[in-house]
Amino acid sequence: MAEVNYVVEALKFMVLGMGVVFLFLFILVKVVELQAKLIAKYFPENTPQTPAVPAGNVTEDENRRVAAIIAAVTEFRNKKS
Amino acid sequence: MAEVNYVVEALKFMVLGMGVVFLFLFILVKVVELQAKLIAKYFPENTPQTPAVPAGNVTEDENRRVAAIIAAVTEFRNKKS
Amino acid sequence: MAEVNYVVEALKFMVLGMGVVFLFLFILVKVVELQAKLIAKYFPENTPQTPAVPAGNVTEDENRRVAAIIAAVTEFRNKKS
Amino acid sequence: MKLKQIFISLLFAMVALTSMSYATEHEDASEVSSEKKVYQPKSITELGVSFWETTGIKAIFDTDDGEMSADPAGESKEHVMSAFESSFGRIIMILIVFTLFYLAIAKGFEPLLLIPIAFGGLLANIPLAHMAGPEGMLGVIYNMGIANEFFPLLIFMGVGAMTDFGPLLANPKTALLGGAAQFGIFGSLVGAVALGFDLQDASAISIIGGADGPTSIFIANRLAPDMLGAIAVAAYSYMALVPVIQPPIMRALTTKEERQIKMGVQRRVHRLEKLIFPIIVLMLSIMVLPESTPLIGAFAFGNFAKESGVVDRLSDTMQNSLINTVTIFLGLGVGSKLAADKFLVLESLGIMIIGLLAFSAGTAMGVIMAKIMNKFSKEPINPLIGAAGVSAVPMSARVVSKVGSEEKPGNVLLMHAMGPNVAGVIGSAVAAGVLLSIFK
Amino acid sequence: MKLKQIFISLLFAMVALTSMSYATEHEDASEVSSEKKVYQPKSITELGVSFWETTGIKAIFDTDDGEMSADPAGESKEHVMSAFESSFGRIIMILIVFTLFYLAIAKGFEPLLLIPIAFGGLLANIPLAHMAGPEGMLGVIYNMGIANEFFPLLIFMGVGAMTDFGPLLANPKTALLGGAAQFGIFGSLVGAVALGFDLQDASAISIIGGADGPTSIFIANRLAPDMLGAIAVAAYSYMALVPVIQPPIMRALTTKEERQIKMGVQRRVHRLEKLIFPIIVLMLSIMVLPESTPLIGAFAFGNFAKESGVVDRLSDTMQNSLINTVTIFLGLGVGSKLAADKFLVLESLGIMIIGLLAFSAGTAMGVIMAKIMNKFSKEPINPLIGAAGVSAVPMSARVVSKVGSEEKPGNVLLMHAMGPNVAGVIGSAVAAGVLLSIFK
């Protein structure tokens, strides 16, 4: 094995690595942009809300309920005073 | 080893299997009916409520409290309007 | 190996064990007392409340909010009646 | 700000000082890790070529690269992949996985299990990554809880803690319907043998008719581990398809009058009855067939913990964080058996066909049994509730209730169907025990 | 509906096509699983007879069937069961298990641990199922976290995250009461040796006097793994019996005046004191006895995480889902040692007797120490709080408070008793460390 300049090897790694990272992200960007166009065309804003089967997130529901109550109570107090 | 008709073997398994399943469930039914009678006799409706040591289910308590508040607020609003 | 009276050995263990336990707790008491003095001197009651980064304990917050609402509703009902 | 920097500098300084004075005592780090390969310098072109060798595209299109399959059990179970397995097979499996995603998300079919299983299948079919091997994520999970049957039992414990036996106790006779529906298991066992499976494999497959995921996985792992993936996927798929498969069979076997039968109000069940019930079931299974006690024992433990009312902390954990965690792992682990080299074999097709047959046979026999019981019973029994005997808790009971109320609005059969439904769970576990005891 | 069916058909078709064309490449499935036994055809009578051989009734009444015991460590620790162990012994154990259920549910005695332990005991005594063996559910759990002491440490971590050292910091002197109560350990060690146990076994047993479950399991596992079941059951049983065992001893050793002593209001404790305390305890135990640092380290970590106030996510998990999960597993795993062949030995009776003795001695010495401190202290100390030094957090502190307020209504000793109570936990861990260091 001849003398190897490892720094040069590391620089090669950098070229390969940054190349692959950018290639990957570049393809990703293009695919995502294409996807966005396709979805906008074939699924025009079907109100991006809840899924088919709403798998009941209890805590959030509760939070919302609590919020509603707070709102109600606050309203009441404001009217009172 | 002579020729074995495996389908016949499988049919035997079916006889054994369905037999055991029914036997099991039949005994279970009888024991459960007996149990129900005994309990009705010796522990006549001692209000089948909470256990000796109520190990505080927080969320349920909270739900109940929230429900109570909702009820209170609703009542209030109804009276108001 | 000569005859060993194991009860005597166990008694020795007791002396060692109770000694170490008391020594440990005694030093602990002294260190804690010293600590209390030092802290009282150098950090005089900087309101021992919440830590630097309040890592949001949701349930407790909620409990407090619910409590506030209960208080509000109760107050309202009392005034009403 | 200043303070932080001082601290950091201090840290550095300390490390520096001490390290330097003592570093000589240490062996050189590069010597320690002697397993490292010596790195051979490469030109940038060589580097690019050797990178290309590690891409997935190359692995999929170069069909003859001698890639090894992956198995949680390690090298002894691995083999060089065929051209089909390592390329087209993978693409087919990925399409199947996407179909499962579609069914789970858009159709709401058992998403809690289909999504982890399908995702596991996706990961298992990645070339070169060996995620299903003993050192891959899926393999680690598989060895942690599926090879030793621990996860299915934990699921069963959680299901036990979620189950209310009240409806069954209110009307114990309906338990027999949960027995009749086990004909799905034994009938399809005969069918599988007729199709050419040997007795042991046929038994493992036929358990799909029990309509119970953990039981299927448990039995498959014991009797036919190579087919575990296909069996689990078939079991969960058909459980998901209960609303599609059952109604036509239910309607075909009953008259309109029968479907409109109203059932009385259920009696109130004493707390003690519920508390003692899991113990009775367990004692019975100890006496009659100990082989079923891992399943029934785990189930009874969960139910007993819940009904005891004094360990709500534990029963809540069983029903939530524990069962959720295990569901994630179980799904991923089972999915690892969806690797092309394991799933795309002729057997899988047979398993799919027999599974459908088993489900249908169980449903039919449950309904027929209910018709018979209705004839001999004082109180009327709506034959529809027999269909719930296959278990698939609580989906099939809901389907029964839906069909019932379609025939006669206001006729709510849900609670009456829950009796045979939970009895079906016990029945399948008993049937599983019988099969295990035969091959012991 | 249509869509679904199309999808499913598609799936089938794909599998069918691809499988068929390539299936020939695969070895036959029946060849692969070469471990399968060849199935010998049987007449239906033979089948019935061989089924009878696998029933639990037969296993229990045929006392001479050469059944093997089960042990998580595998075959090397297993033996052919005696007639007693495999039949009458099992029935006795099941009755004991039912007694534990009764105590846990009807009397509310430590249900969080007695129910999983007792259920584990029930499962461990099932004939033929080998659930306590290395491949059974209980054995898997045992090897996962008890054989390596991981679960007791996780429990300790969770208990640490639940413990508030405020009362101890407010009145540090009361820590000495938690030391005196450790006489329960060392006194009963002497007793156990007098009864004929060897020194190492006696040490393992005497730790029951520490009134601390995880510590007992940790030590038993190290010093006398064969007696782990009996020791754990004794420890938790007596902790559960604290309200029965302690009050008579407390009353016998104190005068009415002493029991009526009022204690002052506790000073407010600075947040920093609480934060630094677990570190102090750990540093001390590092310096004095590293053997105790696994226990104290886990405990201090939990407490430090809680008091730091910046990792509430983690401390909540330690106090809830993690400790609950581990409690389930720890209970089941410990229960596996309630198998008749392990538990029904003369030693267990000795362990039960010494355990009771140890508990009583610890209580007594705690009270006596409190009486002495009361004499020499400027501020009055109610001797009752000495009884809380045995730990058994927070049960014994509550008992103290109850006895105190019975003697003098309105005299609330709870917070004053919590000081010795948590000091007792530390004291037991230190005592455990001493015993380990002796036998190292």
Place this chain on the structure above:
Amino acid sequence: MKLKQIFISLLFAMVALTSMSYATEHEDASEVSSEKKVYQPKSITELGVSFWETTGIKAIFDTDDGEMSADPAGESKEHVMSAFESSFGRIIMILIVFTLFYLAIAKGFEPLLLIPIAFGGLLANIPLAHMAGPEGMLGVIYNMGIANEFFPLLIFMGVGAMTDFGPLLANPKTALLGGAAQFGIFGSLVGAVALGFDLQDASAISIIGGADGPTSIFIANRLAPDMLGAIAVAAYSYMALVPVIQPPIMRALTTKEERQIKMGVQRRVHRLEKLIFPIIVLMLSIMVLPESTPLIGAFAFGNFAKESGVVDRLSDTMQNSLINTVTIFLGLGVGSKLAADKFLVLESLGIMIIGLLAFSAGTAMGVIMAKIMNKFSKEPINPLIGAAGVSAVPMSARVVSKVGSEEKPGNVLLMHAMGPNVAGVIGSAVAAGVLLSIFK
């Protein structure tokens, strides 16, 4: 009360009767545990002396006691500790640990990981306890989930379930900023080689520049397990120091006008886009570099489960109890590598320096790339958001937003910075895959 006592007596009686009659069948307990050492009687002085031998003080100050180091892999990796390692080294490590506590608690720097890691480090440096050995708590944890890379992947799954790719999907081009910041990895790789590390070690270290904890641990475990502790600590420390390290670099490389650039409102993202995105990322990584699929696969699974909206139970568990539990274990396990004999080597200092360099280089390149993109883009891009490309989610995005609003009050860059931020996570995983594929 009476009842209880009767029960207990009964229990005793039963045990007594049965045990006595059968006890003779059992081997003597003392014979069974044949591994026990024979106890040699000691005088009280001898006992005291031998106790002294087991104290931590003695172990620390007697530098030449031949104490062995501890390693999760067992004896093959252990060695006799040097005088420095077993005494002064431990004290230094404990001081470092306290510094980490201070930073985590008082300064709020990544406490969720620094506290468990630092506490693990404290436990690992306890003399004689061998907590990092294969039978110690830390070693058990390490072998359970770090040696096989399971825990980092579970963390990644949880992070996936917490991540919202909406901002990235709204403005996909910003993903390139997450690529540029990976220069931190490859630039510091060159630096590390220049400093004398071999290529493989240098690669493991340079991944710190990815600013992603699980990725760093994953790679370190594969390429340089001996340096895992230092790498993990460096990674988390610098992530914690993001608010200190990044702003000066960001300001140095941008003009005031650039920092004041306002960015438009983001478009609304369709639910389907978010649902399909994790699958796209995974498919791409399968095709381009399968080596990165364990990381990206786990991440994509978590994200897909969340976005599917049908398995909220599972996604909640991933985001809460599961990730919390794993965070505790991961921290303690990583901390085990902070033992003095592992951490206090010259390499650690190099790792710290290169880590800082890597972070800075990544930040700088992200900002420069953003400047370039701003020149060529139709819509204005604030160069500050390039700094968020290093990942360190969501800390660096917050820092960007803070710096931005300091320059121009009301200019909220948070959502725009989240795009490069999450792209940085993907970018680091890709970079990690490249490094793995080189050394395969």
